[in-house]
Amino acid sequence: MSMINGFSAADAERLSAHERSLIERRERLLGPAYRLFYERPLHTVRGEGVWLFDDQGRRYLDAYNNVASVGHCHPRVVSAISRQAAQLNTHTRYLQEGILDYAEQLLGTFPDYLERVMFTCTGSEANDLALRIARHHTGGTGVIITRFAYHGVTGDLAELSPSLGAGIRLPAHARTVLAPDAYRLGADQVAATLAADVRAAIDDLRAQGIRPAALLLDGIFSSDGVFPGPAGFLAEAVALAQAEGLLYIADEVQSGFARTGDAFWGFERHGVRPDLVTLGKPMGNGQPIAGLVGRAEVVDGFGRNLRYFNTFGGNPVSCAAGQAVLDVIRDEELQARARETGRYLLQGLGRLQQRHALIGDVRGAGLFLGVELVKDRASQAPAAAETRRVVNAMRERGVLISAAGPLENILKIRPLLAFEREHADLLLETLDAALDEVGAP
Amino acid sequence: MSMINGFSAADAERLSAHERSLIERRERLLGPAYRLFYERPLHTVRGEGVWLFDDQGRRYLDAYNNVASVGHCHPRVVSAISRQAAQLNTHTRYLQEGILDYAEQLLGTFPDYLERVMFTCTGSEANDLALRIARHHTGGTGVIITRFAYHGVTGDLAELSPSLGAGIRLPAHARTVLAPDAYRLGADQVAATLAADVRAAIDDLRAQGIRPAALLLDGIFSSDGVFPGPAGFLAEAVALAQAEGLLYIADEVQSGFARTGDAFWGFERHGVRPDLVTLGKPMGNGQPIAGLVGRAEVVDGFGRNLRYFNTFGGNPVSCAAGQAVLDVIRDEELQARARETGRYLLQGLGRLQQRHALIGDVRGAGLFLGVELVKDRASQAPAAAETRRVVNAMRERGVLISAAGPLENILKIRPLLAFEREHADLLLETLDAALDEVGAP
Numbered sequence: 081m082s083m084i085n086g087f088s089a090a091d092a093e094r095l096s097a098h099e100r101s102l103i104e105r106r107e108r109l110l111g112p113a114y115r116l117f118y119e120r121p122l123h124t125v126r127g128e129g130v131w132l133f134d135d136q137g138r139r140y141l142d143a144y145n146n147v148a149s150v151g152h153c154h155p156r157v158v159s160a161i162s163r164q165a166a167q168l169n170t171h172t173r174y175l176q177e178g179i180l181d182y183a184e185q186l187l188g189t190f191p192d193y194l195e196r197v198m199f200t201c202t203g204s205e206a207n208d209l210a211l212r213i214a215r216h217h218t219g220g221t222g223v224i225i226t227r228f229a230y231h232g233v234t235g236d237l238a239e240l241s242p243s244l245g246a247g248i249r250l251p252a253h254a255r256t257v258l259a260p261d262a263y264r265l266g267a268d269q270v271a272a273t274l275a276a277d278v279r280a281a282i283d284d285l286r287a288q289g290i291r292p293a294a295l296l297l298d299g300i301f302s303s304d305g306v307f308p309g310p311a312g313f314l315a316e317a318v319a320l321a322q323a324e325g326l327l328y329i330a331d332e333v334q335s336g337f338a339r340t341g342d343a344f345w346g347f348e349r350h351g352v353r354p355d356l357v358t359l360g361k362p363m364g365n366g367q368p369i370a371g372l373v374g375r376a377e378v379v380d381g382f383g384r385n386l387r388y389f390n391t392f393g394g395n396p397v398s399c400a401a402g403q404a405v406l407d408v409i410r411d412e413e414l415q416a417r418a419r420e421t422g423r424y425l426l427q428g429l430g431r432l433q434q435r436h437a438l439i440g441d442v443r444g445a446g447l448f449l450g451v452e453l454v455k456d457r458a459s460q461a462p463a464a465a466e467t468r469r470v471v472n473a474m475r476e477r478g479v480l481i482s483a484a485g486p487l488e489n490i491l492k493i494r495p496l497l498a499f500e501r502e503h504a505d506l507l508l509e510t511l512d513a514a515l516d517e518v519g520a521p
Numbered sequence: 522m523s524m525i526n527g528f529s530a531a532d533a534e535r536l537s538a539h540e541r542s543l544i545e546r547r548e549r550l551l552g553p554a555y556r557l558f559y560e561r562p563l564h565t566v567r568g569e570g571v572w573l574f575d576d577q578g579r580r581y582l583d584a585y586n587n588v589a590s591v592g593h594c595h596p597r598v599v600s601a602i603s604r605q606a607a608q609l610n611t612h613t614r615y616l617q618e619g620i621l622d623y624a625e626q627l628l629g630t631f632p633d634y635l636e637r638v639m640f641t642c643t644g645s646e647a648n649d650l651a652l653r654i655a656r657h658h659t660g661g662t663g664v665i666i667t668r669f670a671y672h673g674v675t676g677d678l679a680e681l682s683p684s685l686g687a688g689i690r691l692p693a694h695a696r697t698v699l700a701p702d703a704y705r706l707g708a709d710q711v712a713a714t715l716a717a718d719v720r721a722a723i724d725d726l727r728a729q730g731i732r733p734a735a736l737l738l739d740g741i742f743s744s745d746g747v748f749p750g751p752a753g754f755l756a757e758a759v760a761l762a763q764a765e766g767l768l769y770i771a772d773e774v775q776s777g778f779a780r781t782g783d784a785f786w787g788f789e790r791h792g793v794r795p796d797l798v799t800l801g802k803p804m805g806n807g808q809p810i811a812g813l814v815g816r817a818e819v820v821d822g823f824g825r826n827l828r829y830f831n832t833f834g835g836n837p838v839s840c841a842a843g844q845a846v847l848d849v850i851r852d853e854e855l856q857a858r859a860r861e862t863g864r865y866l867l868q869g870l871g872r873l874q875q876r877h878a879l880i881g882d883v884r885g886a887g888l889f890l891g892v893e894l895v896k897d898r899a900s901q902a903p904a905a906a907e908t909r910r911v912v913n914a915m916r917e918r919g920v921l922i923s924a925a926g927p928l929e930n931i932l933k934i935r936p937l938l939a940f941e942r943e944h945a946d947l948l949l950e951t952l953d954a955a956l957d958e959v960g961a962p
Binding site: 106126127147148152153157162165169171172173174177183195196204205212235238244245248361366368369385386388390395398 | 540543544546547549550551552553554555556557558562563564565566567568573586588589593594596598599602603606607608609610611612613614615616617618620621624625628636637638639641642643644645646649650652653674675676677679685686688689801802806807808809810817820821823824825826827828829830831832833834835836838839
């Protein structure tokens, strides 16, 4: 949920009259909640594969958006949407085969013990529903999250998303734990620190008379700063929470659908068994589809006692898009490609680290990578302004990335799964040049 | 949010082996939250105009779904979706013209003082955001709703949706008022009763130390039982609430987009000025798009202080669908058609009321109609079982409607805007026959 907002008078001068008029119309029609990426906003008009094109026909390598994950306007997804939209698009109170075929295929990507799926339209709705289910199941309200978490924009989730900014006040039923930051804590300390923090959070909730309901964790701690490893660091904390009766909700909205390479789902890298898993962003390659998967006992208890109907959730067009995405990931072997290209990128970033003192740490799993920029490696002082300049320099050079972390000093690199080695090379060369431009700290 | 659920052993025998297998797969994959319409569920495979088709090629007149409001699989909407899906589908952090063109056209359907629009994917997200905005603006938490309201399925909204069933416990910050039921209260009492109830709710919230934030009302009180008139009955209550500093949120998710015939938005029939208006269901004719419109001061205050980003909200494909819907409503003059066909239907229902003692009341605005069935007209005792039988008898005869109200004794008739007079005739003839079959009370 990190963003690079605002632009200076100097930037405004570089905008065309048309771009300025678009920005004025945005402000007049949509208001100030709508913020733009980059100091010089990008006017997108077309997408194809790993590329976005602006109104001047310039192309940009998309190394950030994990919605159009199998490639912008992938022909199989477009075709599935077009065909189904012309045939039938209605709700789930009638019998339909498409949703069942898709549900079966989707559940097939999970461990067998996760037997049920429910469909929503957004990751926010999925996390919101997961929270309702966890509270129903446990009878508790308490939720444990990481300190700079992002889980969604509904009322209940925004207050569990400190990364949304200073306007967010943590509710009485929430406790935060340190994100598993191997760079600062040391790789050998991450698991024990997380477990101890979760232990303390549970104890503190109980001491305040609040029954804990859920441990809610992003599959790769994206907004906290991208923390993929060491793989397995979740196991102790999750086991502890589950032993204490909490449900573990794995938020895979960002890390799911083959992105982390080694596994189809981010949690699998840690050898843990979530009670509920929430899905979103890349699920329909742009079509608004999301949902959750869970243990039958947990999902059914809620479903028997409380009605839940999501008008557009699981509609035939969204399911057709979701099905096409799964088919493409399988047929184009995108999980293996995410693993291989991710490894290649990580090695390349390691070489850049040797050349650029600004890089304090490189890390990643598959095609979800973080590059932490620091003022110097000894103090690990965050280089926030430099990160911002690198992101914008990359954009000027035609490569799209963003920044993450409480201080936005971590380059967030999240290429489309369709990335090839040549795209990785272009990304690395461009980052090298951008770092040269921004200079040593 | 009313539904006709469950089916008996006798019904199961009438199901084909294939239908039974679909039901078993649903239960196994999706769990018990997924409930089906009708005692004999309908297996839909195709939609076209006002018709849904089952797997045997039988057609059903759709007089219920107000999502595919301009007609199932309307070619202009399908074409807009297909074209845009092949061109670009990404988020709103880049400049794009489509969202601005659509936002302008959409705002053009509202009174001038409503200047801002924000996009979400579902009506639930729209109401949830409206509530967040109202609370931010007023600094309060209290919300006033009707006694059998439905506003959505997020955690914050489900507890403000008593129609979701006994599992819903009203929170301390909520107060309910009687729905404006002209049939039981008398047409001349509705406005004053509603205003007095709102007055009492505000006073009671304050007495408990809870600052009121919003009066949240459905544009036609759909789940309460469909209460369209007399037009103007909202004015006194809304003026009072606004004078007391509450925001009035007009929930137009069900009643919006020309459905009520006399006006494009349900609230306009009452001559009131909402601070926020929420939109959903028919907005994209099936594409998951929703949103809210509001006063600049209210929306901007929130947007300046709190980040809000909805990944799929306002994406180019959803906006293209929304634009096509507005174009079709205009070019096919669907608002006038909803008014004329609605009037024709209401007259026909009035004639049925003379023939069938079961009908206690007929009411409606445009193509949102309610037919209240009672055991006898003097006592007005709800005829719930008969309503259920009528709905199912209609389905067996190929016409789809449902039921509403706390006791589900009100036939909810909500035809597609594309209804022609011949479809209205078929609906009336079929209802006449179904009422004959179900018999006098």
